[in-house]
Amino acid sequence: MRKTTTEDAGTKGARKPFSKGAEAELFPDSWYGRKALLKVRKRKEYRHPVLDLNLRGRRARREAKVLRVARAAGVKCPELFFEDEKNFSLTIEFLNGNLLSRVGKISQEHAREAGAQLAKLHSAGIAHGDYSASNLLATPNGICVIDFGLAEFTSNVEELAGDVLLFEKSLQTQSLGNAGELVAEFRKAYSRNFPRSKEVFSRVRMIAARARYRPKA
Amino acid sequence: MRILAIESTAHTIGVSVVSSSARSAKAVSLRNTEVLSNERAKYPSTDRGYIPRQLADHHAKKYAGVLEAALRKSKTAPEELDCIAYTQGPGIGHCLRVGFVAANSLSKTLEVPLVPVNHAIAHVEVGNWACGTKDPLVIYVSGGNTQIAAKTEVREKRKYAVLGETLDIGIGNFLDVLGREFKCAPPDAVGLLEEAAKGGNLFDLPYTVKGVDLAFAGLLTAVTRAVGGKKTSRRDACFSSVQNAFAMLVEASERVLCHTRNGELLLVGGVAQSKTLQEMYSLMAREQGAKSFVVPAQYAGDQAGMIGITAVKQVLAGMEYGNYEPNQDLRIDAQEIPW
Structure with a gap:
């Protein structure tokens, strides 16, 4: 089982974010030998905590589902490897480009x-x-x-x-x-x-x- | 140089006298440019909103008194004026016309040039002047406007480009409508924000961020329905709608900031006076490693000081104008910024 949590993914000194977007941070990761990205939705200080939790949960769940459906429909997009429902994080395929x-x-x-x-x-x-x-x-x-x-x-x-x-x-x-x-x-x-x-x-x-x-x- | 400026975009008629010893538009700062007087009269908000004709009548009636006060407080004789500036747009047609006629007649009698100013750009420039910001990501939030903009250069022409904005109503209008709906005191955004600051329980409402754009109409409908159907208290509704709307705005700005990477954030316009919004912005700016600035309260809402400051820059930059007529639909990105 994976042990990465939202907290240690964000604070671990060794793990610098691969990219820092407005909504989420991406950390380099691997998944059974394949290059992967861990997408973590961080808590936004400026948002009301209830609103923040709702939004992050809703968006992470929806994003996971969308990725599955889009792949199945033949859209060129990263494969979803793992969905961590507790920490609102997704492990997705790393694409070079x-x-x-x-x-x-x-x-x-x-x-x-x-x-x-x-x-x-x-x-x-x-x-x-x-x-x-x-x-x-x-x-x-x-x-x-x-x-x-x-x-x-x-x-x-x-x-x-x-x-x-x-x-x-x-x-x-x-x-x-x-x-x-x-x-x-x-x-x-x-x-x-x-x-x-x-x-x-x-x-x-x-x-x-x-x-x-x-x-x- | 001494400029008299007239603002008459919506609910406020204002006259200001601004003096400057700056040598170039770029150099305009608090040290060399001063707002000597900034007088205004505001049409009071009512439970029915504004009627353009009545606003214009109000401005026409109040103008002489406001002009007199602005000259007196700045100890300025009309002969000392070098130019007359006025708001060309965007705004309510009836109101813009009053300011234009006033400015035009002054300019003709005193035989000094007329300087048309874009109201949206003026909100930004007064912020730059007061905060000392150089190239900020601007969040312009007022009744009719909700825009996230930054200076960009396209084919050697500098302009404020709108990078994100509301797709339907301005955030101030949204807050005004709810303030009236919930019978806040006063029945507008100010009353609503006061009510919301008392706190409450958050309930689930539509949250509409489309990339870097926003929409408030869905949120407005949902919250009025929820109160009408007794699904929530008035207090919780005020609190939740403000929390939702501001979070949307800050999130859209954060998304734009992640693209543009400006080192400064500048909050301008009437809604910038909200403490709640200011706090949310400074938290976001800190997270993204940017400095956040807020236009001082006396220059946040509509007033003529901002028109004067912008006119100073325009004159120093040697700008020329093809058209002086008021223009209701003037956009922030419609004009070149030579500085």
């Missing part, structure tokens, strides 16, 4: 694969909730989706459109003047693989128009 937010220039191929993976995820009834370039990994095996911390089981067009919108926003900030082309490639691949794409795109327009003080399209 570069974050799409760090590759410098996002290629058309990247944009296409991001569209295809998102379509698969949506077809499996999952909305990612934070589908930005920082949560996509360019690996030798293609684009992989990571960090399902905010993912939800839903086919609600609003949530699906949220994923599309967020990714397109991150293309805008990261592209070197060719955001338009990348968005077009992303959308083409998405619609080829997801029958409800038209409905999703029209909701994207609605959401953009709804935000405060947006320039009117």
